[in-house]
Amino acid sequence: MNNRVYSLDVLRGIAVLLVLIVHVAQKTLNYESLGFEVAKLGSLGVQLFFMISAFTVFMTYEKTMLKDRKPITSFFIRRFFRIMPIYWIGIILYSTYYGVYGDRNWGDAPEGWHYILHFLTLNMLHPSVQSTVVPGGWSISVEIMFYLSFPIAFYFVRTLKSSFYFLVATVVLSVFFRMLFTEYFFEEYLYGMMGDSTDEIKSRFVYRFIINQYPLFAAGFFMYHMIKSGQYNKYIDEKLILLSTFSFLIISLYVFLVYSGSFLKLPLEAFVHIVIGFPMLILSIVYLVRKAKSSPCLLEIAFASIGRVSFSFYIVHFIIVDEVSRAVIGVNESFGMSFGFLFISTIFLSLVITYSISNVSHFFIEKKIQNFTKTVLARFKFS
Numbered sequence: 001m002n003n004r005v006y007s008l009d010v011l012r013g014i015a016v017l018l019v020l021i022v023h024v025a026q027k028t029l030n031y032e033s034l035g036f037e038v039a040k041l042g043s044l045g046v047q048l049f050f051m052i053s054a055f056t057v058f059m060t061y062e063k064t065m066l067k068d069r070k071p072i073t074s075f076f077i078r079r080f081f082r083i084m085p086i087y088w089i090g091i092i093l094y095s096t097y098y099g100v101y102g103d104r105n106w107g108d109a110p111e112g113w114h115y116i117l118h119f120l121t122l123n124m125l126h127p128s129v130q131s132t133v134v135p136g137g138w139s140i141s142v143e144i145m146f147y148l149s150f151p152i153a154f155y156f157v158r159t160l161k162s163s164f165y166f167l168v169a170t171v172v173l174s175v176f177f178r179m180l181f182t183e184y185f186f187e188e189y190l191y192g193m194m195g196d197s198t199d200e201i202k203s204r205f206v207y208r209f210i211i212n213q214y215p216l217f218a219a220g221f222f223m224y225h226m227i228k229s230g231q232y233n234k235y236i237d238e239k240l241i242l243l244s245t246f247s248f249l250i251i252s253l254y255v256f257l258v259y260s261g262s263f264l265k266l267p268l269e270a271f272v273h274i275v276i277g278f279p280m281l282i283l284s285i286v287y288l289v290r291k292a293k294s295s296p297c298l299l300e301i302a303f304a305s306i307g308r309v310s311f312s313f314y315i316v317h318f319i320i321v322d323e324v325s326r327a328v329i330g331v332n333e334s335f336g337m338s339f340g341f342l343f344i345s346t347i348f349l350s351l352v353i354t355y356s357i358s359n360v361s362h363f364f365i366e367k368k369i370q371n372f373t374k375t376v377l378a379r380f381k382f383s
Contacts, residue, residue: 003291004059004227004288006291006296006304007287007288007291008052008055008056008307009303009304009305009307009308010287010291010296010300010303010304010307011048011052011284011287011303011307012049012052012306012307012308012310013302013303013304013305013306013307013308013310014045014048014303014307015045015046015048015049015052015307015310016045016049016306016307016310016313016314016317017045017303017306017351018041018042018043018044018045018048019042019043019045019046019136019314019317020042020313020317020321020347020350020351020354021039021042021045021347022039022040022041022042022043022045023042023106023317023318023321024039024321024325024343024346024347024350025039025040025042025343027321027322027325027326027329027346028325028328028329028339028342028343028346029339029342029343030339033339034255034259035339035340035343037255037258037259038255039343041251041254041255041272041276044272044273044276044277044280046136046139047213047216047273047276047277047280048280048284049139049310049314050139050142050143050146050213050216050217050220051216051217051219051220051223051277051280051281051284052220052284053143053146053217053220054146054216054217054218054219054220054221054223054224055220055221055223055224055227056220057079057147057150057220058154058157058220058221058224059224060078061075061150061154068377069381072151074377075147075150075151076147077373077376077377078373078377079144079147081369081370081372081373081376082311082369082370082373083121083140083143083144083311084121085365085369086311086312086315086361086365086366086369087121087134087137087140087315088119089315089365090134090137090315090316091115091118091119091133091134093315093316093319094133094134094135094318094319095115095133097319100112100115104131104132104135104318105322106131106135106136106318106322107130107131107132107135108128108132108201109132110129110132110133111128111132114128114129114132114133115133117129118132118133118134118137121137121140121141121144122141122144123137123138123141124138124141124142124145124205124208124209124210125141126195127194127195127197127201127202127204127205128195128196128197128201130201130204130205130208134315135318136314136315136318138208139208142208142209142210142213145210146210146214146217149210153166153217153221157218157221157225159225160222160225160226160228160229160231163218163221163222163224163225164222166218166221166222167215167218167219167221167222169218170214170215170217170218171215171218171274173211173214174211174212174213174214174215174271174273174274175271175274177206177209177211177212178206178207178212178270178271181203181206207270207273212273213273215273215274215277216273216277219277219281222281223281223284223285223288226285227285227288227289233289236285236286236289236290237289237290240286240290243282243283243286244282244283244286246279246282247279247280247282247283248279250275250276250278250279251276251279254268254272254275254276305355306355308362309355309358309359309361309362309366310358311366312357312358312361312362312365312366313354313355313358316354316357316358316361317350317354320350320353320354320357321346321350321354324346324349324350324353325342325346325350328342328345328346328349329342
């Protein structure tokens with residue numbers, strides 16, 4: 001297997017495990033605890049997914065440009081069949097399990113019209129619809145918006161230098177966009193235009209919106225060109241410990257300032273995707289550079305095996321975590337276990353069950369869809 005593809009699977013595995021951790025924490029840990037504050041960073045697993053997605057899409061699109069007759073058309077066909085069928089299965093799964101109008105236990109229950117936007121993966125066009133039908137559906141919608149913009153973005157980020165400028169530009173745009181929704185600018189007016197949702201839901205929508213999240217995709221472009229060029233590999237090798245330590249110090253400082261209630265707490269939380277996205281980018285680049293020279297260890301093999309089924313894992317894990325946490329908490333009422341034991345046991349059981357189901361989905365559904373996609377591209381002579 002291509003070493004780079006394998007390494008990306010490792011990062012995907014880490015990303016989806018981070019997401020699992022934060023969702024288990026929401027069900028089992030004390031929200032006021034330091035443990036929860038640390039576990040909450042697991043939500044950045046979604047942003048790591050965005051980064052890896054941009055890296056992968058750029059890498060595959062460059063290859064597509066060389067061999068496909070209609071690269072843009074084939075790109076959209078591949079992306080459509082990669083995402084939509086599994087997401088539609090997710091809609092059926094959650095609607096069957098919880099009921100069409102039932103609360104998913106992860107947020108507000110859906111209304112009938114929400115299904116239209118979720119079916120089209122346009123749920124991130126309205127604050128009230130973000131993840132009502134499929135929990136976590138907001139990230140799939142943002143991913144689709146990224147795909148729609150990618151062919152244009154591709155022509156602006158063909159080199160390492162241009163990808164760096166693009167990254168800086170998207171960070172500036174993200175900060176400007178977020179600032180518009182503060183009390184110092186147009187929060188009251190803009191929130192008023194966003195319907196009857198609560199301010200908390202509106203704030204979540206602004207944070208998740210594609211403009212605010214685009215720096216993570218831009219970081220993926222930059223990461224791709226860094227790895228492809230190889231011109232900084234020697235420096236990264238020499239400064240491995242320094243770069244890694246610096247990254248973990250930023251993450252630790254963030255946790256300390258937020259948990260201690262520092263005056264920086266609110267701005268740090270508002271821009272957590274950038275503040276933590278920066279060390280996350282550094283650590284990912286360091287890993288990809290180092291990985292090119294070494295064989296995988298057992299832990300990497302485990303992460304990669306999870307990463308290969310990460311999409312199915314992400315879609316189904318909400319149900320599993322919900323049910324497992326409920327069962328474990330029920331047992332705890334009889335035995336009086338600590339929050340830590342609840343957390344760890346729920347993670348372990350959720351991981352085993354979700355991974356097992358995801359493997360079945362990957363091999364019997366995703367693989368068949370991939371083969372069907374190849375047939376479609378060949379039949380219509382797009383590739």
